Amino acid sequence: MHDPPEPQGRRPGDTRGGQPPSPPPPTPEDDIDAVDEQLLALLQANGRASYAELARQVGLSAPAVHERVGKLESAGVITGYTAVVNAAAVGLGVTALVGIIDSDEIDDVGMLQAVSELPAVQDCWRTAGTEGYVLKVRVTDIPALEDTINALNRIRGVSRTRTTVVLSTKWEGRHGREE
Template identity: 75%
Template sequence: MRAARGTGRHEDGDKAIDAVDQHLIELLRANGRASYAELARQVGLSSPAVHERVGKLEAAGVITGYRAVIEPSSVGLDVTALVGVIESDSVDDTGLEAAMREVSGIEDCWRVAGSEGYVLKVRVADIPALESTVNALNRIRGVARTRTTVVLSTKWEGRHG
């Protein structure tokens, strides 16, 4: 994404995002349930104009969805861990990623640079469930080994702006 000279807009191919769009994105990241009327008040446009802009952001793939953010412990997910996956020398990334996607408890997967090829965020009920998840990962073809770091406390998560 680059700034279009003198326009205050960022361009990414045929997608152009100006300061109002950016403000709408920030507001929706903070509260995906905000009404068009509330968004309109905050950005200084009419509700129909905001509705149109949000629709364009969705159609362009800038806004990809809306979801509920939950407190993990309220649904019995009391253990969070980051699991680094070290791949074997001859690994099929597509097959490995598909297999990891099927393992219960994995919330997020990042392809990373460094000694590990992937870092996974795992959320499970307890330590035995974490052990089960790690064991399942280690059985996947292409995984040489894993390195697990248990999160002691979360200071913030999903930070916006």
């Protein structure tokens, strides 16, 4: 017996009306092919695209696209779907990149826990070089940025910080870039 075809208007990650059927777990031979790469690029550009729309663009049926996207999700290639919010429109007019320079007493777990509790910190990357971590911080204004930097400098294991204030954002992620 076969499952009914995927509803045409459904989107990846949409669980309304119950959970979608679980795809089989990925196996080592489930390599990402050119169609998967195309699906990933399309979903990165528009995570709200329906399976039917994705299918039209890659030349497969909607159920086949649904299965492929499910496998990419199960394999951890696709880790989630998100809304991209205009930070200034929600009152976060200042963006900064803050490098953390570790001290000798760095406790990565404790430091990361403390950083994750700061609402202004949106992203955190472990980096090579002078700075052990780089954070993307979004705040309302410069005094709020100063407060966040002071809070970061009080965390055990942070020797000092180095901050770069973003003057303007041309794009984030892959938006705005031509392939």
